Amino acid sequence: xxxxxxxxxxxxxxxxxxxxxxxxxxxxxxxxxxxxxxxxxxxxxxxxxxxxxxxxxxxxxxxxxxxxxxxxxxxxxxxxxxxxxxxxxxxxxxxxxxxxxxxxxxxxxxxxxxxxxxxxxxxxxxxxxxxxxxxxxxxxxxxxxxxxxxxxxxxxxxxxxxxxxxxxxxxxxxxxxxxxxxxxxxxxxxxxxxxxxxxxxxxxxxxxxxxxxxxxxxxxxxxxxxxxxxxxxxxxxxxxxxxxxxxxxxxxxxxxxx
Amino acid sequence: xxxxxxxxxxxxxxxxxxxxxxxxxxxxxxxxxxxxxxxxxxxxxxxxxxxxxxxxxxxxxxxxxxxxxxxxxxxxxxxxxxxxxxxxxxxxxxxxxxxxxxxxxxxxxxxxxxxxxxxxxxxxxxxxxxxxxxxxxxxxxxxxxxxxxxxxxxxxxxxxxxxxxxxxxxxxxxxxxxxxxxxxxxxxxxxxxxxxxxxxxxxxxxxxxxxxxxxxxxxxxxxxxxxxxxxxxxxxxxxxxxxxxxxxxxxxxxxxxxxxxxxxxxxxxxxxxxxxxxxxxxxxxxxxxxxxxxxxxxxxxxx
Ligand SMILES: Cc1cc2nc3c(=O)[nH]c(=O)nc-3n(C[C@H](O)[C@H](O)[C@H](O)COP(=O)(O)OP(=O)(O)OC[C@H]3O[C@@H](n4cnc5c(N)ncnc54)[C@H](O)[C@@H]3O)c2cc1C
Ligand SMILES: Nc1ncnc2c1ncn2[C@@H]1O[C@H](COP(=O)(O)O)[C@@H](O)[C@H]1O
Numbered sequence: 234x235x236x237x238x239x240x241x242x243x244x245x246x247x248x249x250x251x252x253x254x255x256x257x258x259x260x261x262x263x264x265x266x267x268x269x270x271x272x273x274x275x276x277x278x279x280x281x282x283x284x285x286x287x288x289x290x291x292x293x294x295x296x297x298x299x300x301x302x303x304x305x306x307x308x309x310x311x312x313x314x315x316x317x318x319x320x321x322x323x324x325x326x327x328x329x330x331x332x333x334x335x336x337x338x339x340x341x342x343x344x345x346x347x348x349x350x351x352x353x354x355x356x357x358x359x360x361x362x363x364x365x366x367x368x369x370x371x372x373x374x375x376x377x378x379x380x381x382x383x384x385x386x387x388x389x390x391x392x393x394x395x396x397x398x399x400x401x402x403x404x405x406x407x408x409x410x411x412x413x414x415x416x417x418x419x420x421x422x423x424x425x426x427x428x429x430x431x432x433x434x435x436x437x438x439x440x441x442x443x444x445x446x447x448x449x450x451x452x453x454x455x456x457x458x459x460x461x462x463x464x465x466x467x468x469x470x471x472x473x474x475x476x477x478x479x480x481x482x483x484x485x486x487x488x489x490x491x
Numbered sequence: 492x493x494x495x496x497x498x499x500x501x502x503x504x505x506x507x508x509x510x511x512x513x514x515x516x517x518x519x520x521x522x523x524x525x526x527x528x529x530x531x532x533x534x535x536x537x538x539x540x541x542x543x544x545x546x547x548x549x550x551x552x553x554x555x556x557x558x559x560x561x562x563x564x565x566x567x568x569x570x571x572x573x574x575x576x577x578x579x580x581x582x583x584x585x586x587x588x589x590x591x592x593x594x595x596x597x598x599x600x601x602x603x604x605x606x607x608x609x610x611x612x613x614x615x616x617x618x619x620x621x622x623x624x625x626x627x628x629x630x631x632x633x634x635x636x637x638x639x640x641x642x643x644x645x646x647x648x649x650x651x652x653x654x655x656x657x658x659x660x661x662x663x664x665x666x667x668x669x670x671x672x673x674x675x676x677x678x679x680x681x682x683x684x685x686x687x688x689x690x691x692x693x694x695x696x697x698x699x700x701x702x703x704x705x706x707x708x709x710x711x712x713x714x715x716x717x718x719x720x721x722x723x724x725x726x727x728x729x730x731x732x733x734x735x736x737x738x739x740x741x742x743x744x745x746x747x748x749x750x751x752x753x754x755x756x757x758x759x760x761x762x763x764x765x766x767x768x769x770x771x772x773x774x775x776x777x778x779x780x781x782x783x784x785x786x787x788x789x790x791x792x793x794x
Contacts, residue, residue, distance in 0.1 A: 246614040246743070247764050259613065330586075330596070353582075357613050360598040361582040362589075369590035374555070374658035377583040390662075393552075395501070395579045398667030398721070398728050401552055404660040416715035450595035451628075454607055454620040458766075465770060469778045476787045479759065482775055487757050489679055489703055489736050490792070 236292040238279040238314065238350040239337055239364070240272040242305040243357040250458075257453040258326050259357075268305040271352025273420040275413040278382050279350045280313035280421075285384075291315050293346075297336055299323040303436065310431035311423030317434065322441035328449060330358075334366035335447040340439070341371060348389065349410040353378050364412035374405045377412040492521040495570040497561060499580050500529035500546055502664060508576045509535055510639035515574060515632050517640045518603055525646070526564045528557055538644025540568075544651040552580075555657040558587045563651060565592065570627065577631035585631050595623035599746075601636040615746055615768040634727070635750055670722045672706055674730045679705025679738075682725055682752075683713050686741015686762065686781050690718040696740055699785050702792040708732065708752075710742045726751035741781040744769025761785065 244250075244264040253260040268276075276294065283292040294309040296302045297320040306317045320336055322328070328336075341349065351364035361377075368375030380400065381392030384407075393401040394414050423431070468475055483490045494516045498509035505527070516523045525535065526542040528549050534541070542564040549556055561584070565573060573588055575581030577599040589596035602609040607622035608630065674680060681700040683693060693713075700707040709719040711726060725732055727747040737755035742748060744760070744767055752758070753772045760773035761781045770776045777784060 244613070246616070247767075249766060250613050250617050257619075259617070331590075359610075359612055359614075360596070361577075362586045362596055362598060365583065365586035366590050369587055375587075376554075376659065378579055392665065393579060393583075394728060395664075396727055398724075400665040401579075402662035402665060403552065404662060406658060409658075415711060419716070448624075450593070450625050451597060451621050451623050454622055456612075456617060456619050458616070459611075459618050459768075459771065461771075465773045465776055467765065467770065467776045467778060469765070472779060472783050472787050475777055475779055475784060476791050479775065479777060479788060480791055482759075483736075486774070487736050489705075 234286055234290045234347045235345055236279050236283060236290065236348050236350070237341060237346045238272070238275050238292065238294050238309065239367075240276060240294060240296045240305055240309055241269045241352070241355045242266045242296065242298055242302040243269045243355055246356055252456045257456050259456065266301055266304070268308055269352050269355050271354055271356070271413055271415065274415060274417040275350040275352050276309045276312050276314065277418045277420040278413055281418065282348070282384055283313060283315070293318060295320065295337065295340060297322050297333060297441065298325045306436055307431060308423060310434045311428040312421055313427070315434065317436040319436055319438045320441050320444060321438055325441070329451045330360045330362035330366060331450045332445065332447050334363045334370060336441060336444045337363070337367050338370040339444040339446070341367070347407045348384070349373065351410065351412050353412040353414045361412075364410055368410040373408050373410045375410045376403045376405060378414045379411050380414050380417050382411065382417065492519070493568060493570045494519065494521045494523050494572040494574050495561075495564055495568050496523055496525045497573065497575045497581070497584070498525055498527035498529065498535060499576060499578065500527055500533065501551060501580075503530070503533070505529055505533040505535060507639065508578065508634060510641050511576060511632065511634065511637050512574055513537065513642060514637040514640040518637060519572075521572070524564070524568045524570065526561055528560060534646060536641050536643045537646050538642060539646060540649060541646035542649050542651050544653050548654045550661050552661045553657050553659065554584050554587055555659065556653050557584055558591060560651045560653055561588050562591055573627070573629045575629070575631045577633050581631045585629050589629040592627055592629070593625070594627040594629050595625045596629040596631075597621045597623060598631050599633045600630050601633045611746065614743060616766060633746065668721050670730070671720070672722050674706055674708055674723070674725065674732045677706040677732065678734050679703045679736045680708045680725070680732055680734045680755075681705055681738040681740065682708035682710065682742060683719060683740055684710040684742030685712045687713070688741075688782065690716070692782060693718050695782065695785055699738070699789045699792070702789045703736070705734070705736070710748050739769055739773070740785055742769055743767050744771065
């Protein structure tokens, strides 16, 4: 079997974001990057399936982006992916989900992947589009937001998470694509021996121009902080002072302390 | 301008979020038509054209067929926008429709702007204005962002035929896990988020909840990691709460968490990040390390 998992590298979301020179996305200076959280669940699920199927199964990890994304690729290899494709694109953040999906689709086309795993959304853009769009472009059956996954003999049984904690159970025949939700599994930490082993695994570099033929369908006009609303107060300073202030507020504004 | 609104129906019921689509269309000032894969017994209070397919025959989750039905209505109505709620139904189906039409999709719209739409990004900390570059566009709107509108009246129904089939088989629903705590009744909730750092710190949050005579809640990652039982989870996939006091400890304020607690009477957030989006709903944002602040507060309260 051939498996593919698509990962994106995103900034640490506890960072401060400033607009770039064009004013349409964040400035990358001073940001630390890591694997998109949803994609960690995707990688873990793909690796678990890879382990279950054993010999004869090949798991490829793919990421589109500048050279920094190789770090996230290496982590996936250390988690247990067999090989990798780095689609080199310093301008990936300027592409819309349709274009990103089309790059993944042209890479995957004709390669005979039985199952493609993606995250349900990227944490920085959060469009929740790329996975499903890839499935449409490749004509694969697809389900989204999975919190349960099982594979047996050409059939995937997935649990979709719906609102309020209800789940929907779905069966689909491969080839198929699934988008992974938080809580699907507990992603492993790469161990030192596996990090060492991963160094020998192949990362194929492909210039994005070889795979991209689509124009973008949407454009970003601006990137900005939310308009400040609400009259909430912000308290800063020494912990003992903060405690005094909060106690005073609780007494003044709520009925919980008497 | 015309929008085709895709209503939602689940487990035999029309979902209220369907009226948020009408609220959105009202703000956009657009003509509307609606499509629902649902039932004649559950019609929306809406006087426009309703494309109706029978969920009993088509399946409630059968995206490949639902896509075809939507494309049929698109052909008849020629709308400028096809609009879904950004829900497990909408985000699953919208990209399929967009791809078939090769139309731009803009996800999780929170506001309408001149010629474009505002969406959140970077975990709700920032915003983008996005414009479609195609003549038709597919939109999903953030749940709760557009106040619902119930125009009343009864729709002019156009039936769409369709039945089962497709590469995907829907087996059935699994009910939500049983709740052993009913946070809905709690007057005070102190919730633990990922910012508490590790499972060993959960008792620190519990202690504050206890000192205040309340219950402990949690954000999802804390539940997924197995630190706290699912029954404590607050948010779209957990419980919706509206206590007198909600204290969010090390919670960033993602929309799915806010959806479950923003109606609380008074909200205090403790976060080391001054820009954390929880600040948008908090009455008080305490910028501090949660593991230093919370024990100190508990000590004072308990005294
Ligand atoms: C379909 C869907 C449904 C979802 N349903 C839910 C749901 O029901 N409930 C829910 O909660 N989430 C839900 N989520 C997840 C949601 O998007 C967020 O990922 C989640 O709420 C984040 O939890 P968090 O704030 O605890 O963690 P993070 O986002 O990681 O935030 C941690 C916060 O802690 C702060 N922090 C870190 N260290 C410290 C410290 N020492 N002291 C003080 N502050 C600190 C950080 O600044 C940060 O703001 C859902 C997501 C999806 C896609
Ligand atoms: N640059 C990228 N490289 C590889 N995969 C990506 C990239 N961007 C998005 N994806 C995949 O598509 C999913 C959904 O992304 P999005 O549509 O941006 O929310 C992510 O979780 C990834 O699995």
